[in-house]
Amino acid sequence: MTKAHAIPNIPKQAHRMLTMLIACWLIIASSSINAYEVGSRLLATGGVTQIEGSAGSGIVPWAVLPGYGQKDEWGGEAFATYVNTDDYDLSMVGVSVAINNRVELSLATQILGIDSIAQPLGLPDNELKQTVAGVKVKLFGDLIYTTLPQVSLGIQYKKNTDFDVPALTGAKDDHGVDFYLAATKLWLSGINGYPILLNTTVRSTKANQLGLLGFGGDLDDSRSILFEGSVGVLLRRDLLLGFDYRQKPDNLSFAKEDDWMDLFIAWFPNKHLSITGAWTELGDIAGKKNQSGFYISLEGSF
């Protein structure tokens, strides 16, 4: 490695933390402004923002639209999420809007800190970054009011900022498109009056570790059809406890990729703000075993 590549670890991590703090401050500041009209949908019905910027839970996109806009209204969310596992940290910020409770547009950036493997493996960078642009369209149904679940079709376009590290791992492409079909239903009476939410998502993807390690690989360069699911219970009107499971592809020979899961609790103090905490089990990531850790997300919505 040349001198130019020997970037100290601390400034980049500090930069990530500073970005997250600014994002959190912006979310809190904007959520305390009551200048704009909040949407009409019921509390918590926009879910939270999942790690790729779509409305859903921690790691799974749901069929719901972000924020609280009903038909003939707009809604939206801004989010900052931080995940810290044994050997990595993942920072995400993004925004989304919902038009007419029908179409979601989202934009998010993800930064994975890989200090733990960058030096030992002599990698040219200690961060992996990508941008995700998403569109989701509600096809039919309503989360609460219809017998059928709410069903939406979504796409996520993902692009790596820098392809050097993904290329070294055997990834074939620096960009890719995920397609997913999500069905989400909330049963109000649930279990003895505690509403139960079920979500099933089917995704077609070539993304390695969300796409942070590129798309396609030396082992497998074809699309995988993967299952993602969430189950949740509304413990209170403003408190959702849930569990996510997400299947992952396994395209790279240098390190195996595991399914992800998390146990989350989301608190919606009002329609402007939500805070989600989770415990995540992310399995092996880029050769580091059994990555588990916490997840915290702050979101502003309208």
Next chain:
Amino acid sequence: MKLENLNSFTYLIVLSFVSLSINADTLYTELGGSEGINKLVTKAVEVSHADQRIAFLFEDSDDEELIIQISDQICFLSDGPCEYDGQDMDEVHSGMEITEAEFDIFVAIVIDAMEYADISHSSRNKLLALLAPMREEIINQ
């Protein structure tokens, strides 16, 4: 992912669901009987009049009659000692052209009113579950 982790996750979820499903009373009793139902309906109608987003929908209503009608209906739905002999929902709301947004605003007001009447989270949701199917007969009529 380790199997024992999945097992403990599953165990936690099953446990929390089981702990939520211990119960005895009928919904009518849980709502506080005719007193509780009257309290929540009176509050909901009062707040609806004050909410500028939907107040116009209540402008021409005879509140006393409206409160009796809705209370009887809730009493009937929650297995209370009432007969509901009111009109069909689509007839009542005919010509009002209530939107999805206005419907949700009213539902939120009803939830607040149930909280005001000290009705528990689980009882609130059981009632909402009984009222939710009426949405199709209420909106866009």
